[in-house]
Amino acid sequence: MDKLIIEGGKPLKGTINISGAKNAALPIMAASLLTDDTCVINNVPALRDVDTMVKILRALETKVDRKKGNTVVIKGPCGKTRAIYNLVSTMRASVCVLGPLVAKKHVAEVSFPGGCIIGPRPIDLHLKGLEGLGVEIKIKSGYIIAKARKLKGAKIYLGGHFGSSVLATANTMMAATLAEGVTIIENAACEPEIVDLANFLISMGAKIAGHSTPTIRIKGVRRLHGTNYNIIPDRVEAGTYMLAGAITGGEVFLKNAKPAHFLAVIDKLRECGVKITEFKDGVKVKGLVASSIKPATVTTLPYPGFPTDMQAQMMSALCLADGISVITEKIYPERFIHVSELGRMGAHIFLEGPNAIIRGVKALSGADVMASDLRASAGLVLAGLVAKGKTQIHRIYHLDRGYEKLDNKLSNLGAKIWREKE
Numbered sequence: 001m002d003k004l005i006i007e008g009g010k011p012l013k014g015t016i017n018i019s020g021a022k023n024a025a026l027p028i029m030a031a032s033l034l035t036d037d038t039c040v041i042n043n044v045p046a047l048r049d050v051d052t053m054v055k056i057l058r059a060l061e062t063k064v065d066r067k068k069g070n071t072v073v074i075k076g077p078c079g080k081t082r083a084i085y086n087l088v089s090t091m092r093a094s095v096c097v098l099g100p101l102v103a104k105k106h107v108a109e110v111s112f113p114g115g116c117i118i119g120p121r122p123i124d125l126h127l128k129g130l131e132g133l134g135v136e137i138k139i140k141s142g143y144i145i146a147k148a149r150k151l152k153g154a155k156i157y158l159g160g161h162f163g164s165s166v167l168a169t170a171n172t173m174m175a176a177t178l179a180e181g182v183t184i185i186e187n188a189a190c191e192p193e194i195v196d197l198a199n200f201l202i203s204m205g206a207k208i209a210g211h212s213t214p215t216i217r218i219k220g221v222r223r224l225h226g227t228n229y230n231i232i233p234d235r236v237e238a239g240t241y242m243l244a245g246a247i248t249g250g251e252v253f254l255k256n257a258k259p260a261h262f263l264a265v266i267d268k269l270r271e272c273g274v275k276i277t278e279f280k281d282g283v284k285v286k287g288l289v290a291s292s293i294k295p296a297t298v299t300t301l302p303y304p305g306f307p308t309d310m311q312a313q314m315m316s317a318l319c320l321a322d323g324i325s326v327i328t329e330k331i332y333p334e335r336f337i338h339v340s341e342l343g344r345m346g347a348h349i350f351l352e353g354p355n356a357i358i359r360g361v362k363a364l365s366g367a368d369v370m371a372s373d374l375r376a377s378a379g380l381v382l383a384g385l386v387a388k389g390k391t392q393i394h395r396i397y398h399l400d401r402g403y404e405k406l407d408n409k410l411s412n413l414g415a416k417i418w419r420e421k422e
């Protein structure tokens with residue numbers, strides 16, 4: 001396994017190209033199971049999670065071709081309907097094949113999904129959505145076994161204890177495209193990745209309205225056809241590099257970033273004193289010297305609130321703020337594994353339930369830290385970029401799941417960062 005080594009203290013300067021959104025690409029690739037025609041998907045980031053989805057689709061006997069320039073070509077029909085534990089257990093988004101398989105093939109057997117260690121991640125809402133469409137679900141030996149002779153449109157309320165669910169909305173919406181009649185999903189997720197998935201499905205001939213609102217209306221069609229589609233830019237990648245520019249006192253242009261997709265992050269950073277300018281083709285951030293970052297109160301919420309996927313990165317920045325900040329995690333109350341690692345670097349963070357109370361320090365110091373989940377790892381990279389001395393981030397497997405060429409991109413901005421074998 002590789003480790004990342006960072007010598008902190010270099011202000012980042014230059015332009016960075018924001019890649020396609022991982023969390024849009026994965027369900028969209030799964031959605032191609034809904035047709036036997038060819039789907040050409042462009043701007044798919046080269047990530048380990050995308051490799052996993054390719055393996056899952058190939059294991060279902062779908063033809064998948066990866067072309068140069070981040071294009072993936074998927075051609076059905078899929079011959080198999082069982083997605084096995086070895087693949088599905090490594091990535092939560094694998095569960096996205098469930099809805100398309102049962103809608104298209106009337107049967108699906110999908111292992112319970114895995115993913116980052118960020119606390120309990122139930123799938124009751126996925127099952128509720130599909131059952132609402134008339135799918136019969138059984139759980140056997142760690143597999144979700146879904147069967148339906150015919151899917152029927154219905155009114156389905158998809159709110160859970162923590163609000164809407166992104167991938168449960170995705171699964172239900174995908175399945176409903178081929179159901180008989182009209183489906184209305186209430187308390188649907190409004191994340192840009194759901195809107196992108198809806199637009200992909202519409203480009204295949206699906207009839208969907210209301211995506212980007214909590215009420216999505218889907219009129220089922222008999223068949224969907226192939227398409228050629230471009231994935232939206234990754235708002236979490238953009239937000240992560242925006243913070244990297246901000247806390248290193250740099251000046252970075254995030255090319256292709258869509259400010260409308262991460263306004264809550266932009267707004268919070270402005271509150272902290274960071275200068276951010278929005279352009280048609282991207283976003284520019286002008287950073288601050290660490291101790292002039294103002295403290296903030298941050299609560300993670302479903303979109304358009306502050307994204308949980310930016311919580312760890314924001315925490316690294318607030319470790320250096322001039323005062324006390326509070327972060328409340330309302331999506332995954334246990335998503336705080338980075339806290340102890342930031343402590344090794346000199347951060348003062350006190351945890352009380354879903355709240356992290358952060359007392360800003362003048363500087364962080366480089367240390368050996370362990371990457372635990374994807375965004376926690378990104379938070380540690382940010383801390384390393386601004387810390388005094390050398391930071392070694394071990395087990396960076398998770399970073400490669402979600403950030404395309406992270407070390408190259410940061411090196412191009414002037415960071416001293418490199419990879420070594422452990």
Ligand code: EPZ
Pocket residue numbers: 023024026092093116120121122123124125126127160161162163164165166167168193308309330331332374375402
């Ligand atoms: C998506 O996961 C993202 N993953 C996650 O990003 C992201 O953190 C999360 O949405 C929240 O924004 C992908 O898109 C591949 P949820 P998802 O269902 O859909 C509860 C990253 O780092 N819930 O919206 O699995 C759940 O426990 C990853 O890129 C239920 O109660 O998340 C949580 O509290 C990590 N029952 C809340 O809903 C369910 O059936 C929101 O989770 C499903 C979810």
